[in-house]
Amino acid sequence: xxxxxxxxxxxxxxxxxxxxxxxxxxxxxxxxxxxxxxxxxxxxxxxxxxxxxxxxxxxxxxxxxxxxxxxxxxxxxxxxxxxxxxxxxxxxxxxxxxxxxxxxxxxxxxxxxxxxxxxxxxxxxxxxxxxxxxxxxxxxxxxxxxxxxxxxxxxxxxxxxxxxxxxxxxxxxxxxxxxxxxxxxxxxxxxxxxxxxxxxxxxxxxxxxxxxxxxxxxxxxxxxxxxxxxxxxxxxxxxxxxxxxxxxxxxxxxxxxxxxxxxxxxxxxxxxxxxxxxxxxxxxxxxxxxxxxxxxxxxxxxxxxxxxxxxxxxxxxx
Numbered sequence: 001x002x003x004x005x006x007x008x009x010x011x012x013x014x015x016x017x018x019x020x021x022x023x024x025x026x027x028x029x030x031x032x033x034x035x036x037x038x039x040x041x042x043x044x045x046x047x048x049x050x051x052x053x054x055x056x057x058x059x060x061x062x063x064x065x066x067x068x069x070x071x072x073x074x075x076x077x078x079x080x081x082x083x084x085x086x087x088x089x090x091x092x093x094x095x096x097x098x099x100x101x102x103x104x105x106x107x108x109x110x111x112x113x114x115x116x117x118x119x120x121x122x123x124x125x126x127x128x129x130x131x132x133x134x135x136x137x138x139x140x141x142x143x144x145x146x147x148x149x150x151x152x153x154x155x156x157x158x159x160x161x162x163x164x165x166x167x168x169x170x171x172x173x174x175x176x177x178x179x180x181x182x183x184x185x186x187x188x189x190x191x192x193x194x195x196x197x198x199x200x201x202x203x204x205x206x207x208x209x210x211x212x213x214x215x216x217x218x219x220x221x222x223x224x225x226x227x228x229x230x231x232x233x234x235x236x237x238x239x240x241x242x243x244x245x246x247x248x249x250x251x252x253x254x255x256x257x258x259x260x261x262x263x264x265x266x267x268x269x270x271x272x273x274x275x276x277x278x279x280x281x282x283x284x285x286x287x288x289x290x291x292x293x294x295x296x297x298x299x300x301x302x303x304x305x306x307x308x309x310x311x312x313x314x315x316x317x318x
Contacts, residue, residue, distance in 0.1 A: 001219055003227055003235070004029050009040035011153055023156035030157065030250035034238035035217050037230050038150075038206075043142050045232065048208050048270075051139050055178035055268050057129055058100045069124040071101050076121035077310055078102055083182070089196025089256070096194045097257075099179040102136050104144075104172070112171055117278045117303055119173045140176055140272070147172075147204050147274035150236065158246065159287055168276035173202070173306065175275075181214065181259040181267040194257040194267070200239035201309040202275035202302070207235045209269050212262040218254035227255070241275070241305065244297045247284040278303035 006025050010018030029036035058080075059066075071079040078101045084094035102123045106113050112120045125133050148169055155164040181194040194214065209215065215227040215235070227235055242250045259267040276282075283299035 001032070001225060003033070003035050003037060003217065003225065005037040005039055005230060005233065007039050008042070008149075012040075012042050012149060019153060019162075020156060023153050026150075026153055027157035030154070030238055030242070030246075032251070033217055033219065033225075033253045034242065034251040035227065035235065035253060035255075036237075037233040037235050038146075039230070039233045041146055041234060043146060043234070047139060047142060050135060051178070051208070051270055052210065052268055054129070054132060054135050055100070055180070055270060058126070058132065058178060059098060059180040059268075061126055061128060065126055065128065066098075069126060071124075074121070074124055076103070076118040078121070079124040087196065088198035089193070092191045092193055092196035093189075095196055096184070096192065096259075097179050097181045099177050102133075102140075102176050104140055104174045105137075106171065110171065112278055119175075119275075119278065119303065119306060120171075136176055140174055143176075143206055143272040144172065144174055144274065146234075147206060147272070150204060151274075154242075154250075158249075158285060160285060164285070165276070168280035168302075171277050173275040173278060173302065175273040177271050177273070179269045179271070181257060181269070183262060183264045183266065184258055184260045192258075194259050197254045197256040199252045199254055200237060200273065201241075201306055202239040202273050203241045203245075204274040205237050205239060206272040206274070207237070207269060208272075209235065210267060212259065212265065212267045214257050214259045214261055214267055215269075216256050216258070218256075224256075239273070239275075241282050241302060244282045244300070244305075245285050245288075247288040248296045249288050275306060276302045 011022040066080040069079040071077045071081050081099050083098050087094045105122055106120045151165040152162045156162050209229040213228045216224040217227050219225055238252050240252045243252050280302040284295045
C-alpha cells in the first residue's frame, strides 16, 4: 500500500468537475488510512522555509528562556514543552521531542474568550525573536484557508453540500506546533520513540516535514508504512473527529515517529492542527447512519473532546 498523492490545483480553482474527482480521491484515502499527501496546495515554498527557520530559532533559544515560557504555565498549552513532557503512547517511554506551541488569537470580547474556553487564549512569545508572532500568524492563516478547502472537499466526498462544514469553522481552534526531535539514542529499546503511536485528536493535521523523514503510519493489517517526505507536499491525516463525524466510515490511523534516518542530526517537523469551533457538534453526518441504527460514537462537542485529550496525555488536572 502507498499513501496517495493528491493534486489540488484544479480543486483550489473551484473547478466543479475536477473538485468532484479530487473528492473521490479523498474518499478512497480517508477510508483506507486517513493519510494522503497534497501537492499544488497553494502554499509557497518560501513561507514553509521561513517557518522551518523560525522553528530552529525558537528551539535553539537558551534553556532558561524556554523554561520561563513553558506551556505548562499557560492555561491553553501554548509555549515550550521539554523533552519527555508528553507521552502519546502509554505503553512507551516519554516522547523524545521538544516543541513550541502557538495558535490563533481572538479578541478579549470574543464570546468564546468571555466564556473561558481555554483553547482561545493568548500565546507566549520570546522577546528574543520579535518577528515570531507575525510569522506564525501568516503561516496559520495560509494553512487555515487550505484546511477549510479540504473540509469542503471532504464534504463533497460524503455526498454532502460543499459548504456543509463551513458553519463549524467560524471560530476554529487552531494549533501550530514546531517540533525538534533529537537523534534517536543508539542504545534505545523498542519502547523509545520521538512520538509514540497515537491518533490525532481534531479534524485535520497538515504536516510539513524536513528532508529526513521518520514518520510511520499503521496499516489496517498492523504493519507500519513509512510516510517519507515528498518535496513540495504536505502530508495530511484525519484526526479522531472524522470517524465520529462519519460513523466510522473514515479512518484516523495510528502513527509514530523515530528519528533514525537523519545520520545523527535533529529532525524538525511542523504540524498544523485544524479543529472546528469549540461548540461544533461532532456526530454522524447525513448518509453515514442507516435508519434505526445506533451510532458508533457518542455525540460530543469539539471542545469537550480536545480538553479530555490534553488532560490525558499531559497528565493535567481539570
